[in-house]
Amino acid sequence: MHRIAVFASGEGTNFEAIAGACERGVLDARVALLVCDRPGARAVGRAAAHGVDTFVFSPREYPSKADYEREIVARLDAAGVELVCLAGYMRIVGDTLLAAYGGRIINVHPSLLPAFRGAHAIEQALEYGVKVFGVTIHRVDATLDGGPILAQRAFDYEGGDLAELERLVHATEYPLYIETIDKILNNK
Template sequence: KEYPSKADYEREIVRRLRAERVELICLAGYMRILSDVVLEAYRDRIVNIHPSLLPAFKGAHAIADAFAYGVKVFGVTIHYVNGELDGGRIIAQRAFEYLGSDPEELEARVHAVEHPLYVETVAKLVAEQ
């Protein structure tokens, strides 16, 4: 469905989330910046997973950027979402050393760390609510 503006689209998202009684939004691979429409409706209840040890290497190309920079310790961050790109309060991080030279292998290692960490962290957040 087409919406006249991003704000209209996000108001519809919030309406649907509320209709389903969603209490926690978990983003993964959602490559859009949320506006205040969603952020205010779900303050401190939106989490995101990011493939770097924030605050280093924010943005969409974190793995490639860290690899190109020559980083030897990589990792994953789960953080609350706020109005700043990958800038919300950090909830959890997990690091690992990678000394290899294959960016595809590195990406697979990152994903192998991401998935269980996200599940563990979300389970803890839900248990705390």
Template sequence: GSGTNFQAIAEACKEGLIDAEVVLLVCDKPDAKVLDRADNFGVPTFVFVPSTYYDKSEYEVQIVRRLQAAKVDLVCLAGYMRIVGPTLLDAFPGRIVNIHPALLPSFKGAHGIRDAFEYGVKVFGVTIHFVDHTLDGGPIIAQRSFEYHGKDIDEVEAQIHEIEHQLYPETIQKLIEESTI
């Protein structure tokens, strides 16, 4: 992705639609477009390259240190294409959420939109869920769906992104209001 979910969340915070602030962006791709978006919002970044670490726990320790130093209350994943390990999960129990471009528990993994489209589903959607040790697992927090009967995957993808950019900020604010974090 290009960081459009980050942009939607940062804008919602700036506009007062989310009673919070984005205090850190963590990214594992040094050339990601989201880094420019973070810079535009004045959000500090931590960029790491997983291959330069011995293992997942080693780089997750660095992520945890930075998140704790920034006093992060909620970790919002978007485009983080890695299974979160126990180091990070244990440091933020029940406080890591993820957005997925399909209606979980169906079509888990990196290609949710394509897999759903190729399967021929007529109802597509977006899921926001708490993160656990499984791939796109964890309790579902919110879902939003739409029907599509056309033949253009780009139209489906555009509709999913539009929903993501509404649903993720709404869900974050709901979590804040319900004091679940």
């Protein structure tokens, strides 16, 4: 059985989708570790409910990004993690983590990259007036929301309700992320 880690900073809804897929046998994997940079984030409670070990840290308690990333790498190695899945992790992955896990870190992003990079992609796309929205899964490299694209899925939306659009994004990203993780783990 494959061992994956999920990194999250907030609600943890993608964590929940991934952990559930593992428990249902949709993924031949288990979430071995949740990494969270925000103590008190809802993702931590979700991990506890699934019996998943966590590493929760406050970046300010470390002298540098390299210092906390060394700690993350040690935790990933100890857990035997093969694949890192960023799921609402609101930090840019640095050189230390990329050196250890480069090529084995993927991210889900709520736009059709390369359009609308960054933390507010859904709002930016809505403000711009696009009519086709979507989700991208990509390998993580040193660029912001860069790296090779692994999968994309688009959907039409002509409304203006941000909450409704966010629900549609989630409904698209959960299955796409799970399908992509499965493909990676099983060399499809």
